[in-house]
Amino acid sequence: MDKINCQICSTKLEQTNITHNEYRLYSCENCDFHAWYPRKIDVSFYENDDLGFQQNLHEDIQRLPLWTEFFFKNLNKIGATGKKILDVGCGNGSFLKEMKDKGYDCYGLDLDRYAVKVAKKKIAEDKIFHCKLEDLEKIDSKFLGYFDIITFFEVIEHQDDLDNFINHLKKYLKPHGVLVGSTPNTNRWINGLGFREVSDYPPHHFNWFSLKSLNKLFEKHQFSVSFYPAYTKVTGADLRYRVLSAIFKEKYARATKPIIVSQESSFYVKSKKSIRRKIRQVLDLAFLILSPIATLLNKNKEISFHIGFIAKYEK
Incomplete structure (x- = not known):
């Protein structure tokens, strides 16, 4: 494969000996970012994955995700000026339902049409969309600069183009708006014991982030960022x-x-x-x-x- 540069800091990525099926892991020594190539992302995968995550969304089994815990603990501190919120990768709408009950004006989008059907019943038919992030403005141009808060829990690790993803989030965000999200920690302690769960490999995840790499990414896009354990209690x-x-x-x-x-x-x-x-x-x-x-x-x-x-x- 030709030279590959880091999507965060543009440093040349180093090829590792780690492979998974047809994929190979590359790492950045400068910012601690890890990326899998080739980045063959298939949208239909999010409706038909074989590990059961999507099935739980379709059948509305998935409750409020654990990794939203830190958000609710810090909701009164994030400094958003209004209550318009967009959840990217909204799944079955469990998170948005909680926010709706708190008085927020909730919108969501997801690539899984079956999960979207479930979310529409919880929120509203005209506020949940089956589309890509970049296509939201095609649905209604009013969404440009519209949202006070945009959330994307367990989404950024799936992206094939990080700059494109963040730039589109910025387009929909109000001035001084807030981005909130979560992602698996590539430096999590259990990985050090040799236990990295199968769902952290492609085609599920293409990006592995640490605090350092995430901080570099948000700094690059002119965000000041605070980090938290997404959730603490382990069952x-x-x-x-x-x-x-x-x-x-x-x-x-x-x-x-x-x-x-x-x-x-x-x-x-x-x-x-x-x-x-x-x-x-x-x-x-x-x-x-x-x-x-x-x-x-x-x-x-x-x-x-x-x-x-x-x-x-x-x-």
Whole structure:
């Protein structure tokens, strides 16, 4: 492959020995950004992924995402001047429903038409759109410079062109508006133990961010940014999925597809076989015991599972 420059700082990316199927990971020594190539992003993937995340949205199983926790804790401090909010990658509308109940004027968009149908029922038919971010202005030019807050939780790691993505967010943002989002932390402590869950690889995620790389990205686009652990409490179920999906890859994730993001549910396929049941019970207990330690580690934004960020446009 020809020379590839970092999308954040323009430094030449270094090719690593890490591959996943047809993809190879490249890293930036200057800003700690990691990117997968080729960046073959298929929009239809967001309706048909094989790990079950989208199925939970279609069936409206997904509750309010954990990584929105930091946003609600800091809602009164973010400094937005109004209550018009756009959620990019709104899924089934659980987050927007919470904001609507708080008196916000809510809009959302998503690439998954089935999730959009669910979100429309929660918010409004004319405020949820099945479209790309860059196409929102084609739906109505009023959206240019329209929003006080734009959120994009667990979205930026999917983007193939970071500058294009941020520039379009800026187009829809009011002067001195606020961007809020979250993304997996490539330096999360559990990765240091060798457990990186299968959903963090392409075609799910094409970008791996650290605090350093995110800070460089927002500075480049004239935002002042504050970082937070996106959420702190780690359940036994969350810990169990991260560890076992890292070990067993797609096989584990597919076997648990219908309930993969339900924090209250067991991630194991039900079985009447006593040996499997006993193993399940032992593992459940082990992860439950370890979860308070994981929660303590997760409070450190440098190594937390997910990074939350609030960025204010300073231009």
